Amino acid sequence: MTPAVSAARSGALGGERLIPLNDEAATSKLGAAVAAELVHGDVVALFGDLGAGKTTFARGVLRALGHGGVVPSPTFTLVQHYEMPGISVAHFDLYRLGDVGELHELGLDDARHDGTVLIEWPEIAAHALPSDRLEVHLEDAGGGRIARLAAFGSWAGRLARLVA
Numbered sequence: 462m463t464p465a466v467s468a469a470r471s472g473a474l475g476g477e478r479l480i481p482l483n484d485e486a487a488t489s490k491l492g493a494a495v496a497a498e499l500v501h502g503d504v505v506a507l508f509g510d511l512g513a514g515k516t517t518f519a520r521g522v523l524r525a526l527g528h529g530g531v532v533p534s535p536t537f538t539l540v541q542h543y544e545m546p547g548i549s550v551a552h553f554d555l556y557r558l559g560d561v562g563e564l565h566e567l568g569l570d571d572a573r574h575d576g577t578v579l580i581e582w583p584e585i586a587a588h589a590l591p592s593d594r595l596e597v598h599l600e601d602a603g604g605g606r607i608a609r610l611a612a613f614g615s616w617a618g619r620l621a622r623l624v625a
């Protein structure tokens with residue numbers, strides 16, 4: 462889903478940035494830059510094909526927020542929860558979600574109340590995405606990746622000042 466399409470679906474596009482990511486470390490670093498802007502209730506939607514770097518980005522976010530342990534891909538568990546001092550993060554991967562009706566049981570709404578949410582394969586639950594969100598679209602570019610960040614709602618100002 463392009464930002465323009467998702468903007469038409471819910472919320473107004475509040476700016477975009479293109480950021481080249483030459484290697485895995487750059488993807489993690491971008492995650493850390495986004496982590497610096499995260500506040501309670503935020504949703505970051507991670508778009509991209511299989512192997513695009515979505516989990517790598519999530520690891521960068523979690524490490525920057527102080528999580529020192531492993532960050533497994535939530536492909537099979539569908540969600541992993543992390544508690545750090547002052548912030549909790551729920552990391553979803555909806556690729557294997559059987560039925561969008563399971564989303565409520567998975568606790569997407571609760572997770573937003575409890576802290577912040579990172580979602581891989583968010584297009585599977587496009588209707589459940591809040592109008593206030595940051596979209597990160599990861600695409601292949603040569604041997605590396607390019608990230609297109611699209612801000613909606615309160616992310617407009619935050620994306621503009623993101624140090625990345």
Ligand SMILES: Nc1ncnc2c1ncn2[C@@H]1O[C@H](COP(=O)(O)OP(=O)(O)OP(=O)(O)O)[C@@H](O)[C@H]1O
Pocket residue numbers: 482483484485486487488509510511512513514515516517518534536581604605606
């Ligand atoms: N900027 C980059 N340049 C090159 N390789 C990268 C970059 N970012 C991540 N990778 C590599 O891409 C591979 C896949 O990464 P990752 O598991 O994060 O993808 P994913 O989008 O979560 O995949 P999936 O859809 O299966 O969950 C890893 O080997 C990772 O090191």
Ligand SMILES: [Mg+2]
Pocket residue numbers: 515516517534554581
């Ligand atoms: Mg992944």
